[in-house]
Amino acid sequence: MKKMYYLLFIVIVIFSCKEKENYNTISINIEKKNQISMLKIFDHIELVPLETKQESLITGILKLRVFKDKYYILDRKLPIIFIFDLSGNYISKIDKQGNDPEGYINISDFEIDSLNNKLSLLSSSNNTMLDFDLKGNFLKRYSLPKINGAYMQFNFINKDIIVYWTFDCENRIKFYSISKNKIIKESFPENRNKFNDFLLIFPSGNFFCRPTSNMV
Numbered sequence: 161m162k163k164m165y166y167l168l169f170i171v172i173v174i175f176s177c178k179e180k181e182n183y184n185t186i187s188i189n190i191e192k193k194n195q196i197s198m199l200k201i202f203d204h205i206e207l208v209p210l211e212t213k214q215e216s217l218i219t220g221i222l223k224l225r226v227f228k229d230k231y232y233i234l235d236r237k238l239p240i241i242f243i244f245d246l247s248g249n250y251i252s253k254i255d256k257q258g259n260d261p262e263g264y265i266n267i268s269d270f271e272i273d274s275l276n277n278k279l280s281l282l283s284s285s286n287n288t289m290l291d292f293d294l295k296g297n298f299l300k301r302y303s304l305p306k307i308n309g310a311y312m313q314f315n316f317i318n319k320d321i322i323v324y325w326t327f328d329c330e331n332r333i334k335f336y337s338i339s340k341n342k343i344i345k346e347s348f349p350e351n352r353n354k355f356n357d358f359l360l361i362f363p364s365g366n367f368f369c370r371p372t373s374n375m376v
Contacts, residue, residue, distance in 0.1 A: 208248045216242060216250040227272045228294060232279065239267040241281065243296055252296045254281070262298040264290055269313045276319060284310040304336065305343050315366055323366060
């Protein structure tokens with residue numbers, strides 16, 4: 161059965177205006193509490209305790225992917241990707257921080273490449289991608305083209321094309337060809353501010369959205 165996991169963000173933005181007559185006012189009673197059952201939102205709720213042992217201690221979960229009966233969990237602070245089975249039993253981890261050929265400086269993002277049955281992670285500190293098999297064994301690494309700013313997040317379009325969200329405000333979206341080892345298309349120029357770096361890239365489709373601007 162296909163499972164979908166949602167990461168819920170609550171963003172509260174308070175604006176103050178001198179000329180209130182130019183804006184519509186919505187009043188909210190913050191004392192009123194409506195009880196809504198989670199079962200009205202989700203079909204199934206399951207609590208999976210992750211196995212706790214010395215080699216599987218997690219400081220914080222930034223990202224989680226489920227693929228082929230396994231949980232892949234990113235702890236960016238450590239930085240480590242932990243692998244558990246669906247019962248929560250610890251299997252292995254990708255823990256290769258360092259300057260050796262199989263190592264990375266940091267983990268900005270990771271994704272499961274379901275078409276090629278591998279896990280790829282982005283180390284934005286040196287524009288590097290590293291590929292591992294689904295058990296966490298190293299496969300290869302390659303360098304991305306240099307850009308203005310840094311690569312931030314990515315998603316697989318097909319077996320050859322990866323789309324990146326970047327800090328390059330001239331064109332924040334980069335389409336990269338693995339076989340050609342170059343950026344084949346760029347788009348989405350914008351002026352960077354504290355709001356437009358906050359976005360969600362969903363695994364169920366190649367799109368992103370910003371809760372602060374109602375844009376998809």
